[in-house]
Amino acid sequence: MPRVDRIAEPWGTRTPYGPGEEWPTRVDQHLADGVGEDDVDRWVQAASILHSNGDAMDVAVKDGRIVGVRGRAVDRVNRGRLDPKDLYGWQANGSRERLTRPLVRRDGRLVETDWDTAMDLVVRRTRELLDERGPGSIGFYNTGQLFLEDYYTLGLIAHGGIGTIHVDGNTRLCTATAAAALKESFASDGQPGSYADIDSADVICLYGHNMAETQVVTWTRVLDRLAGPNPPRVVCVDPRETPVARAATVHLAPRPGTNVALMNGLLHEIVRNGWIDREYLDAHVVGFDELAERVAEYPPDVVAGICDVPADRIREAARVIGTAERLLSTVLQGFYQSHQATAAAVQVNNVHLVRGMLGRPGCGILQMNGQPTAENTREAGADGDLPAFRNWSNDAHVEDLARIWNVDPAHIPHYAPPTHVMQQLRYLEEGSIRMFWVICTNPAVSLPELARIRSILSQERLFLVVQDIFLTETAQLADVVLPAATWGEKTGTFTNADRTVHLTEKAVDPPGEARPDMDILIDFANRLGLQDKDGAPLVKWSDYEGAFEAWKECSRGRPCDYTGITYDKLRGGSGIQWPCTDEAPEGTERLYADGRFFADPEYCESYGRDLLTGAPLDPDEYRAMNPSGKAVIKAAEYLPPHEEPSVEYPFALITGRTLYQFHTRTKTGRAPQLQAAAREVWVEMSPGDADRLRAREGDLLEVTTPRGRVRARLRISGIRDGVVFLPFHYGYWDAPGRRGRAANELTPTDWDAASKQPIFKTAAARVRRVRWSRRGRSAAPTTTASAPARGGVPPTRGGPAAEVQETLPAAGGPR
Amino acid sequence: MNLGLALEELHRSENHLAHQLLAVAERHEADHELFHLGRDLARWSQDHVRRLAPFGPRYGVDLDPEPAGEPRLVARLYEAVSDRLGRRSAPALLLLRDLRSLHLAAVGVSVDWEMVAQAAQGLEDTELLALARRCHPETLRQARWANSRIKESATQVLVTG
Structure with a gap:
C-alpha cells in the first residue's frame, strides 16, 4: 500500500485504462496524525464540499470529532479517489476560530x-x-x-x-455562464454530458478549464486514460501553461478576451471542411445557416490577428476536433469569467450540435461548475x-x-x-x-x-x-x-x-x-409569521429529509426530476444522476440522447436572451424561432474587450485559482498542509516580460489598475507574454491591517450581459518592481500552472504530515 | 421620388441614436451595464451611418460617412454629476427617462429602415435592400435592449426607490 505525499503529487498514482474500459478504483485515505484505522469509532458517508467534482467519501469519527476521510470506491464519480483539498480540508471544521454564538x-x-x-x-x-x-x-x-x-x-x-x-x-x-449557455442552446439548464464520457472519448477539449486544479479527481481520470492504450487527444485553450496545456496535443493560448473570435475561427474550419452532421442538423437543430454566415467572417488568418495565436495551430486544433469520433468538451472560468462569456460558451455547444455529438458515450458537453x-x-x-x-x-x-x-x-x-x-x-x-x-x-x-x-x-x-x-x-x-x-x-x-x-x-x-x-x-x-394563502405556516417541513421530499414533488416532471431518489437509496451505494424517476430508477447518464431536448415552448426553462445585449426573448419570438423544441444554434460576433491594454496599462490581468486553496480560504487556509502549499499571494509573468522588467523569482512587484494596487512576489511561469496572473484567494482575515493583498482590488466592475457573470479575466494593468529579493521565493506552488519556467526553485512538498494511503486494485485481479 | 429624403432622415436618426447611446452611457457611468452596453451598441449605429453613406449619391443626397462626433463636454459634466449622485435615488428616475427616450429613438430608426426597405423593394435596388436586411435587425436589438432595461428597472425605481 503506497503512501504518497499528495501535496507533492496532487493526482496520485496512475491506474491506466483503455477506451471503453471501466476506470479502476484507487482508495485514498488520510487520517489525523497518530490515528490508526482501528481507532476510528465510525465512518460516516459524505461528499466533497471544497470543489464541484462531487467526490464521495466516508468521514472518520473518533470521540465525537472528525479525524480523517477515505474515498468511496463504490461511487461512479471518483471510485475512491480524493482531491487534496478533501484529504486535508476537513481539519477546518474543528478550528478554534469557528463562530459559536450569534x-x-x-x-x-x-x-x-x-x-x-x-x-x-x-x-x-x-x-x-x-x-x-x-x-x-x-x-x-x-x-x-x-x-x-x-x-x-x-x-x-x-x-x-x-x-x-x-x-x-x-x-x-x-457557474452563471454554464447555466446561461445551456439555456441558450437547449432552452433549459441541465448538464448534457457525464464524467463517464472520459472513458470512451477519443478527443477531449478543455476550454478555459484548468481541470487539473479545479476538478483534480476528474483530471486524474483523464491522466489514467492518457497513460493507457489508445489515449485520447487533448485540445487546451488557456493563456497559461497549465498541467492541461502540458498534456495537450494542441495548446492554444489566446490573448485574454478573444474567446469568441477563437471559437468562430474553429467553427469556420469545421464548417468549411464539411466536418458537420447534416442529418443531425436537419432533424434536431435550428439556426445553422446564421452560424455558417457568421463564422465565414472568421478565417484562421483573421482570427490569428485578433487572438495572437498562429493560424496553423487554429487549423490543427480544428482538424483534431473536426475529425473526432467521440468528442468531449469541457468549459470553465477561462470562458465564463472572460469577455463575451455566454457567447463563447455557446459556441462550444455549437461545435457539438454541428458535429451531432451529443447524448452517446464519449460525446458530451460539460459546462462545468466551480462550487460543490x-x-x-x-x-x-x-x-x-x-x-x-x-x-x-x-x-x-x-x-x-x-x-x-x-x-x-x-x-x-x-x-x-x-x-x-x-x-x-x-x-x-x-x-x-x-x-x-x-x-x-x-x-x-x-x-x-x-x-x-x-x-x-x-x-x-x-x-x-x-x-x-x-x-x-x-x-x-x-x-x-x-x-x-x-x-x-x-x-x-x-x-x-x-x-x-x-x-x-x-x-x-x-x-x-x-x-x-x-x-x-x-x-x-416562523418568527416573521410567513404564511401560505390559507394561513398555515409557509414552510411545511422542519428537517432536511422533509425538505428533500417536498423538493421531489416540486421537481416532478421537470428536467431535474428527483422523484426516484430517497435518502435511503443514496445510503451505502453510489451517487445517482438525475433525472431519476420510476421510468429511470437508476438515474440518467446522459441528457439529449436521440436529439430530444427540453426545448418545447410550453416546457422549456428559458426563451433565451440576446447574447450581446442580454435582453430576454419574448415567448412569441421564441415560439416563432423554435416551434418544435429543437436545439438552438446561436451565432455571435466578436467585440473587443471593454478594457484593453494601453500605453499606461500595458498588461492584460487575469485572476484565478490554485489547486490547494478554495475561494477565500476560509476553510483551506485553516488546513495546515493546504495553507503551507500556497500560503501567500503571488504574481505570474512570462520569462520575456520578467526580463524586460529586470525582475527575478521572488522579487516584490506592484500590480496597478485604475481601481487599486496589489503587492505580490513574482513567479516566472509559462504564462503567455503580455499577461499577468494573480490568484484571487488571498484576503485579509489572516493578515489584519494589511492592504493590497486581494486580487479583486484590481478587477473591473463589468459583467457578461447574458449571464450577468462578472468579468475577472479582462483588465488592463501596469507592473513595477518594488524591490529585489535576496533569496526570497514566491509562495506559488511548483506542481501546478504556476510551475516555474526556470530552475532554482525548490519543489512544493507536503512532507510526512501530507502522506496519504492509496489502495490500488490487486495486481492481476479484476479492474 | 422621395427616397433621398427618407435616406437623409435615416442617416440623421442613426447618428442621433448613436449620440444618444453614448450620452446616456456617460451620464449613467455608475450603472456599469448601461455604461458598457450603451457604448457597444452605439457602434452598430455608427457602422450603419458608414454603410448608408455610399447610397446617398444614388438618390441625390449627400450623406457624411463619418458618424457625428461623440458627446464631449456636456456629457463629461453629467458624468461627474453621475459619480457624485451615485448614492442617491434621483438618477434612478433619470435612468428611466433616458431609457424611455432611447427606446423611442431606436423604434424611430427601425421605422425608418422599414420605409427604406419597402422603397428598395419597389425600386428593385437589391443592394439597398441587402443593407436594410443587415442593419435593421441590429436596430431591433437596440430597441429590445432598451425596452428590457425599462422592464427590469421600473419596479425598483417606481416602487422601492
Whole structure:
C-alpha cells in the first residue's frame, strides 16, 4: 500500500485504462496524525464540499470529532479517489476560530448574544422594511456551498414568502455562464454530458478549464486514460501553461478576451471542411445557416490577428476536433469569467450540435461548475430562477409553482428576470435595497473592485446580515452575524457538475450554538409569521429529509426530476444522476440522447436572451424561432474587450485559482498542509516580460489598475507574454491591517450581459518592481500552472504530515 | 421620388441614436451595464451611418460617412454629476427617462429602415435592400435592449426607490 505525499503529487498514482474500459478504483485515505484505522469509532458517508467534482467519501469519527476521510470506491464519480483539498480540508471544521454564538453590532463593535436577541433584531428590521418600502428593499445573496434542502427552503421564503425578486448566489461568479449557455442552446439548464464520457472519448477539449486544479479527481481520470492504450487527444485553450496545456496535443493560448473570435475561427474550419452532421442538423437543430454566415467572417488568418495565436495551430486544433469520433468538451472560468462569456460558451455547444455529438458515450458537453453545490443553487432557485427549471416568463409555470407552495401566483415575483448580485449591489449603492442577507459567501474578497464593495457594504443605512461559519472579511462588516453548521455537521443532499446526487450525513455536532442553515431560515420564517394563502405556516417541513421530499414533488416532471431518489437509496451505494424517476430508477447518464431536448415552448426553462445585449426573448419570438423544441444554434460576433491594454496599462490581468486553496480560504487556509502549499499571494509573468522588467523569482512587484494596487512576489511561469496572473484567494482575515493583498482590488466592475457573470479575466494593468529579493521565493506552488519556467526553485512538498494511503486494485485481479 | 429624403432622415436618426447611446452611457457611468452596453451598441449605429453613406449619391443626397462626433463636454459634466449622485435615488428616475427616450429613438430608426426597405423593394435596388436586411435587425436589438432595461428597472425605481 503506497503512501504518497499528495501535496507533492496532487493526482496520485496512475491506474491506466483503455477506451471503453471501466476506470479502476484507487482508495485514498488520510487520517489525523497518530490515528490508526482501528481507532476510528465510525465512518460516516459524505461528499466533497471544497470543489464541484462531487467526490464521495466516508468521514472518520473518533470521540465525537472528525479525524480523517477515505474515498468511496463504490461511487461512479471518483471510485475512491480524493482531491487534496478533501484529504486535508476537513481539519477546518474543528478550528478554534469557528463562530459559536450569534453576534450583533453594538456601539460599532460586534458582541456575542443569544439567538433570540439576534433573530428578533433581524425579524424586526425585515418587518419595518416590508411595511415602509416593500419586498424590493430586501436582497439575499447566498452561495454554492449549502445543501439542496437549504436552497429550496431559501427560495420558498424569499420568493414565496417575502416576495422579493432580489435573490442570487455567488454561483453568479462561477457557474452563471454554464447555466446561461445551456439555456441558450437547449432552452433549459441541465448538464448534457457525464464524467463517464472520459472513458470512451477519443478527443477531449478543455476550454478555459484548468481541470487539473479545479476538478483534480476528474483530471486524474483523464491522466489514467492518457497513460493507457489508445489515449485520447487533448485540445487546451488557456493563456497559461497549465498541467492541461502540458498534456495537450494542441495548446492554444489566446490573448485574454478573444474567446469568441477563437471559437468562430474553429467553427469556420469545421464548417468549411464539411466536418458537420447534416442529418443531425436537419432533424434536431435550428439556426445553422446564421452560424455558417457568421463564422465565414472568421478565417484562421483573421482570427490569428485578433487572438495572437498562429493560424496553423487554429487549423490543427480544428482538424483534431473536426475529425473526432467521440468528442468531449469541457468549459470553465477561462470562458465564463472572460469577455463575451455566454457567447463563447455557446459556441462550444455549437461545435457539438454541428458535429451531432451529443447524448452517446464519449460525446458530451460539460459546462462545468466551480462550487460543490452550485448545481443545486441553480435547480432549487437560490440563484433567483424559479425552482426545478421553471420558466419565469411562462405564466403556467408560475401558477404551477404557486399551487405547490400554496401561495397566490401574483405573490411570486416574475415581472422581470431575477436581480443578479451585481445589480443588487447597484440597488444597495443607490439605497433602494436596505437589508442584505449574505449566506456562506464572502463578497468583501470575492467580488470585483473591492474598494467599491467595501464602501457599499459599510453604509450606515444598510442592515447587513451575515450567516457563516467563520468571521470572514464580510462578516466583520455585518450588523448581525449568525453562526452556521457546515458539512459534516448536518445531513442533506447535493449535486455535482455531472448531475450526480450525493447524500452527506451528519458526523459530529456543530460547535457551540451554531445551527444548520435551513434551521436558521425556518426559524426566521416562523418568527416573521410567513404564511401560505390559507394561513398555515409557509414552510411545511422542519428537517432536511422533509425538505428533500417536498423538493421531489416540486421537481416532478421537470428536467431535474428527483422523484426516484430517497435518502435511503443514496445510503451505502453510489451517487445517482438525475433525472431519476420510476421510468429511470437508476438515474440518467446522459441528457439529449436521440436529439430530444427540453426545448418545447410550453416546457422549456428559458426563451433565451440576446447574447450581446442580454435582453430576454419574448415567448412569441421564441415560439416563432423554435416551434418544435429543437436545439438552438446561436451565432455571435466578436467585440473587443471593454478594457484593453494601453500605453499606461500595458498588461492584460487575469485572476484565478490554485489547486490547494478554495475561494477565500476560509476553510483551506485553516488546513495546515493546504495553507503551507500556497500560503501567500503571488504574481505570474512570462520569462520575456520578467526580463524586460529586470525582475527575478521572488522579487516584490506592484500590480496597478485604475481601481487599486496589489503587492505580490513574482513567479516566472509559462504564462503567455503580455499577461499577468494573480490568484484571487488571498484576503485579509489572516493578515489584519494589511492592504493590497486581494486580487479583486484590481478587477473591473463589468459583467457578461447574458449571464450577468462578472468579468475577472479582462483588465488592463501596469507592473513595477518594488524591490529585489535576496533569496526570497514566491509562495506559488511548483506542481501546478504556476510551475516555474526556470530552475532554482525548490519543489512544493507536503512532507510526512501530507502522506496519504492509496489502495490500488490487486495486481492481476479484476479492474 | 422621395427616397433621398427618407435616406437623409435615416442617416440623421442613426447618428442621433448613436449620440444618444453614448450620452446616456456617460451620464449613467455608475450603472456599469448601461455604461458598457450603451457604448457597444452605439457602434452598430455608427457602422450603419458608414454603410448608408455610399447610397446617398444614388438618390441625390449627400450623406457624411463619418458618424457625428461623440458627446464631449456636456456629457463629461453629467458624468461627474453621475459619480457624485451615485448614492442617491434621483438618477434612478433619470435612468428611466433616458431609457424611455432611447427606446423611442431606436423604434424611430427601425421605422425608418422599414420605409427604406419597402422603397428598395419597389425600386428593385437589391443592394439597398441587402443593407436594410443587415442593419435593421441590429436596430431591433437596440430597441429590445432598451425596452428590457425599462422592464427590469421600473419596479425598483417606481416602487422601492
